[in-house]
Amino acid sequence: MSTKPPQRPSRLDLHRSATTFAALGDETRLKLLTKLSRRSPQSIKELSMDLPVTRQAVTKHLRILESANFVFQETHGRERRFAAVPDGMDEAHTALNFIAQQWDDALQRLKSFAEQ
Numbered sequence: 354m355s356t357k358p359p360q361r362p363s364r365l366d367l368h369r370s371a372t373t374f375a376a377l378g379d380e381t382r383l384k385l386l387t388k389l390s391r392r393s394p395q396s397i398k399e400l401s402m403d404l405p406v407t408r409q410a411v412t413k414h415l416r417i418l419e420s421a422n423f424v425f426q427e428t429h430g431r432e433r434r435f436a437a438v439p440d441g442m443d444e445a446h447t448a449l450n451f452i453a454q455q456w457d458d459a460l461q462r463l464k465s466f467a468e469q
Contacts, residue, residue, distance in 0.1 A: 370448040376421035377445065381406055382414045386423060386437065393436035394427055400435065 376382060385400055397415070401408045415435055418424045423441040427434050 365448055365451045369444060372421050373444045373448065376417050376423060379414065379417075381410070382418055385411070385414055385418065389424060389435060389437040394434035395436075396432055396434050 377386075381404060384404060388400055389395060397408050397411055400415070401411045404411060406414075415424060415426070419426065419435075421441075422438055422444070424435050424437055427436065
């Protein structure tokens with residue numbers, strides 16, 4: 354039985370990470386993700402309630418979240434319902450872990466240099 358730690362990626366896909374964090378970089382989109390994490394799927398009408406933006410704006414935000422793989426849509430008759438992607442935060446988590454490891458490595462090199 355192997356007890357090796359999981360292998361971390363050697364490179365970060367910057368374009369994909371930038372898309373991920375851009376999608377998370379808006380308060381309305383974060384509110385939508387919070388709503389969908391509590392209860393999925395929901396219609397645009399349901400998601401628009403309690404938000405200070407129009408349904409059209411909610412639709413635009415949902416498209417951005419969908420392109421970053423945070424939500425997906427299902428069609429029920431004439432109604433579109435949106436749900437959170439269960440592993441949608443994996444890309445953000447991977448990118449943050451990669452960056453944190455690079456910082457840890459840089460600090461370790463600095464410490465080694467200072468101790469010489």
